[in-house]
Amino acid sequence: MTARLSVVQPTPVVESPPLLDVHDLSVTYGGVKAVADVSFKATEGSITGLIGPNGAGKSTTLGVVAGAIKATHGKVEFGGVDVSNLPSFRRARLGMVRTFQMHGEFARLTVLENLLVAAPGQEGDAVRNVFSIRRSWRRQERDFVVEARDLLDRFGLATHEDAYASELSGGQRRLMELARALMAKPRLLLLDEPMAGVNPVMRERLGEHLLDVASGGIGVVLVEHELQFVEQCCENVYVLAQGSVIGEGNMSELREHAAVLDAYLAG
Amino acid sequence: MQTLALYVGFGLVTASILCIGAIGFTLQFGISNLFNLAFGATMTASAFVAYFCNEAGLNIWLSLVVGSLSGAALSYLLNRGIYVPFRGRTTSLFTMIMVTLGVGLVIKFGIEALWGATDFSYKMTAGRSLHFAGMVLTTVQVTVIAIAAGAALVMHGLLRYTRIGKAMRAVAVNERLARNCGIPVRIVTDSTWLISGTLAGIAGVILVMDVQVLNPTAGTTIFILMVAAAVLGGIGSPYGAMLGSVIIGVVAEVAAGFLSPAFKDITSFVILVAVLMLRPTGVIRSVASAKEVAR
């Protein structure tokens, strides 16, 4: 606790809203509550974990936040803006980028092309520019390629830039997806089990990249099974079981939490 | 009211033919997760086999039996010989449907190439007219309805009370789980294709019995109606196919009767498209949802 100057009171700073604020999210599938009144927050520059046994509703929650799944009720606020009714592509344009648990890659596009798709504000995406003689998007394209190559270098995928995404190994695909998500200049990353199927060495590297990314000011929400990884990276962790949040805190706190232990043992 | 009963009567005949075919088509979807666009051609081929038996002197009802057996054999061979190898090679649903399309073209136009586009007919009479509750049907048509009802009952018994039937239902909903439970998926699949092939054969022959004319295009339009019936009732569900057949059959004939014959097909097509747009999984959606036909 820093000591406050007694002479001049510092003007109270209006606390900026958390990057992601999720209120009472619920998703019901034909009578079954997959997600029940889940609330959590994520802040810029931090990594937040969502853990829990299988079927706890973690991926569904992420899907709702991203806009891919419709919630029965609840609110999602991103950077202070209520995005609950926005389709997923609009949320992505606001800076919320997600990855997928399985098959998130564009199989018959090269690794470099995968990243280029993510580049935001691409003029060549607009129909009017496609047919313009000046082809102003060519210049932009070159810049994007330079940027993508830089990212691939950092993730150690430079030699694979011309490989089709389907030709990569599982771990390499995960790296590529992360690189691709970064290419989209996100403010918030929603990662769905990024470690699944990745070998321990790659896992360490991915973890370092994530910490790097977060230190750059990007917020990360992470759904994961690999608890060691979660402990390494996440400042705050929410535990879900059977669709509800049953615990919150850092990993060492949670390890003592009775309900959490129960959930893992039972489910 | 009188005319309504009349058209409903015709509707029941159409529904009967549709019912047998739709069950077969929907069973094939359930077990192998593909839309067998060659089904109509299989019906036609079986109808031709029955024709040749009939020409050779065999009684029409025995020819029906032979025809349905040929349908079973053809369907089994198509699945084992073509569809299974392709499914092993590709995960693309579109490729599969194009393959069934190719097979259908080869069979249908193979028949046409061999025997021409002329009309044939079975050696049989339409039988005398029966009047009942405002409906006017020939004895043959009544027999067709009886055959369909009988087939539906047999299918119900098969699916509900026999091991093979229950296994078929299990595989349709979740193949991997069924396999893990020790169900011999390969045998169940082969059996399903044999059964559905038999249904295709029966449907092809009784169709010709009803319309009294046989040509290579015999199976085509009515096949689409069968698809409509199967989809409406819930693709993959045999009970759905029965339900859909009754609805489509009766609605089509009533529309044809009251509006004009031209409306017979188009009403069914419109129903099909409407179902696909509004509630793609159909009425009974257990299998359709499991196979994720709509997300």
Add this chain to the structure above:
Amino acid sequence: MSQAWQFYIATLIIYAFVYIIAASGLNLQFGVAGIYNFAFIVFQAAGAYTTAVLSLGPAHTGIQTYILGVHLPFPVPLLVSAVVAGLLGVGLGAVTIRRLRADYLAIALLVVSLIATDLVTNATSLFNGATGLSQIPQPFVHLTSSTSGYDWLYAGFSGLVCAIVLIAVRMIIRSPLGRSLRALRENEHATAALGKNVAGMRLFVFGVGGGIAGISGSVLVSFTQAWAPSSWLYGETFVLFTALIVGGVGSNLGPVLGALLVPVVLAEGSRYLPAFGAPTLVPSLEWIAIGLILIVFLWFRPQGVIPEGRRRFSKDWRAVAPDAGLRNLVDDEHPGLLTR
């Protein structure tokens, strides 16, 4: 060369160009964006009928009945046809936005094709029903005096239209929009998750692909001067799909090769066979050939003869010194930088 031969060769060339245009349109929908439009032929028909009723004079009852008949001069019918077919495409795209499984959607569109045929056949006041329209005026006839002169002129004209379409489609495929469309084909959810308006892109592809189909219909009908439901049965869509599967899916030249190999060689080549057997024998054999070609290609070479190539980018495009950057700008104009 005799008159008859000239007519035959010119007609063949025109048909080839029409098929190439149509195949390119379908390639955009199916090959690039992964939309299995089994109702494709309806858009060609829309273009053909639009051109017909805009080129024909007012209908004289008793001969043929149809709507409009405003006898507009070239190039209005062609342009309007493209727009009408394009709008129809957007309409269809909007309705089929529902998340149907790929093969399920294909069946829905197939039935739409059947409905369209049934409608036109039965609503005879629209386009003269099953008999169809005939004596459709040919455009710019006054430019030549001889019929064979006109045939060659028209062949040149259809070649020009074909070239324009091919260039336009190439521009789309090679642009970032083309890349986004291919991403849409591969993984729709991931594409949306990266900020792309997937629904809008799909409407675009339905619209442009439909418009191109309409152009092919317009060019065809203005030469053949007749059009009926028998010209656009649902099976024609399968012929075009086969053409793409054979020629190459998703590439620039694939549709060209496919259109030449499948509809042209198969349909027109069979003219050379002496008419043997029943009159329906040769067409039956053509369809059997299509079915077999489909199965064989889907087994051995599903991507087609000229598949979508691997896109590479100039190795010079990395963080480099400023003058090298300038050199890269100049090099942009050389085709070799983006190898296929």
